[in-house]
Amino acid sequence: MTDIAVTLADKRGTLPAEDKLGFGKIFTDHMFVMDYVTGQGWHNARIIPYGDFDISPAAMVLHYGQAIFEGMKAFRTGDNRVVTYRPVDHLKRFNNSADILSIPQMDVDLLHAGLKQLIALDKEWVPKSLGTSLYIRPFVVSVDPYVGVKVADEYKLFIILSPVGAYYASGFKPVKIKVEEHFVRAVKGGLGEAKTPANYAASLKAAEVAKEEGYTQVLWLDALEQKYIEEVGTMNIFFKIGGEIITPELNGSILNGITRRSVLEVAKDWGMKVSERRISIDEVYQAHAEGRLQEVFGSGTAAVISPVGELSWKGRKIVINNNEIGETSQKLFDYITSIQQGRVADKFGWVDEVTKL
Numbered sequence: 001m002t003d004i005a006v007t008l009a010d011k012r013g014t015l016p017a018e019d020k021l022g023f024g025k026i027f028t029d030h031m032f033v034m035d036y037v038t039g040q041g042w043h044n045a046r047i048i049p050y051g052d053f054d055i056s057p058a059a060m061v062l063h064y065g066q067a068i069f070e071g072m073k074a075f076r077t078g079d080n081r082v083v084t085y086r087p088v089d090h091l092k093r094f095n096n097s098a099d100i101l102s103i104p105q106m107d108v109d110l111l112h113a114g115l116k117q118l119i120a121l122d123k124e125w126v127p128k129s130l131g132t133s134l135y136i137r138p139f140v141v142s143v144d145p146y147v148g149v150k151v152a153d154e155y156k157l158f159i160i161l162s163p164v165g166a167y168y169a170s171g172f173k174p175v176k177i178k179v180e181e182h183f184v185r186a187v188k189g190g191l192g193e194a195k196t197p198a199n200y201a202a203s204l205k206a207a208e209v210a211k212e213e214g215y216t217q218v219l220w221l222d223a224l225e226q227k228y229i230e231e232v233g234t235m236n237i238f239f240k241i242g243g244e245i246i247t248p249e250l251n252g253s254i255l256n257g258i259t260r261r262s263v264l265e266v267a268k269d270w271g272m273k274v275s276e277r278r279i280s281i282d283e284v285y286q287a288h289a290e291g292r293l294q295e296v297f298g299s300g301t302a303a304v305i306s307p308v309g310e311l312s313w314k315g316r317k318i319v320i321n322n323n324e325i326g327e328t329s330q331k332l333f334d335y336i337t338s339i340q341q342g343r344v345a346d347k348f349g350w351v352d353e354v355t356k357l
């Protein structure tokens with residue numbers, strides 16, 4: 001395997017007070033970088049001090065958005081180990097996104113080794129309070145200095161690390177979500193299954209309008225009929241109807257969430273009835289009218305589980321479970337976060353030890 005050259009930072013920073021971390025504004029001392037050039041492949045894997053880098057104003061990513069990213073987390077366990085959660089699954093999905101965006105495939109083993117080496121080097125930055133973590137952001141951008149449209153010949157891959165505060169700093173509370181009826185996020189055959197900036201660019205306007213109306217997020221419907229449920233745009237979505245856990249099937253326009261997978265595997269393991277299938281917004285509203293809609297919750301790396309207390313669709317509001325956290329939402333949140341932080345046995349083999357402290 002390729003060696004990873006390390007250049008150490010002259011000065012080390014320090015982790016701020018853990019209740020002041022917030023999300024995504026503080027970065028650790030080092031970053032992992034790798035280059036790609038057609039004919040040479042991926043090369044020059046290295047760890048260098050975190051810092052700005054030069055890019056041509058003509059760099060292709062700035063003009064045409066050929067880029068992908070990942071988002072995963074490392075945790076400090078009670079017995080002072082640093083672990084990551086399902087890193088190889090995240091890196092495999094990174095390659096799936098690469099394929100969708102015509103970005104060359106990466107060596108998952110090399111990235112996994114680089115990630116571990118980087119986190120071990122910056123392990124003092126992994127916060128320890130309950131709910132905090134080290135957010136890991138791998139990304140690839142096309143950098144050829146060329147303003148014509150084509151698949152790029154030069155790319156840069158980075159992995160940067162950011163200590164983040166507890167997502168539920170003010171408590172684990174249900175959110176209000178607007179079911180989008182006007183804008184669409186992704187369409188079958190498009191980029192919806194890729195973790196790519198374009199999907200986020202496509203979602204900003206709708207999110208802004210929803211915020212003005214008092215909602216925290218948008219629930220997307222399919223782009224063709226605006227009838228079937230897709231996802232929240234940063235989270236996948238689940239419904240508990242008559243005891244059954246239902247989530248939209250992977251159809252090419254929604255993200256194949258790792259937390260989604262964890263929820264499905266855990267719920268199955270608990271003996272719950274679980275389905276991945278097409279589900280319409282009508283069915284959800286009908287179930288609510290019949291008193292069978294028990295819970296709605298989102299799943300994603302940032303929040304793990306996000307209970308939904310209210311949905312609004314075409315001005316029709318429904319309150320779910322009295323705007324209280326559902327039993328299954330709470331149980332899933334407690335169990336998955338306990339695995340991540342080493343408080344319960346990891347019977348699924350999801351946790352990957354990076355280093356001891």
Ligand SMILES: *Cc1c(COP(=O)(O)O)cnc(C)c1O
Nearest residue numbers: 233234235255257258259300301
């Ligand atoms: C990252 C992301 C999710 C959540 O996926 P996880 O792997 O669970 O973090 C859901 N939807 C979109 C569009 C995303 O980018």
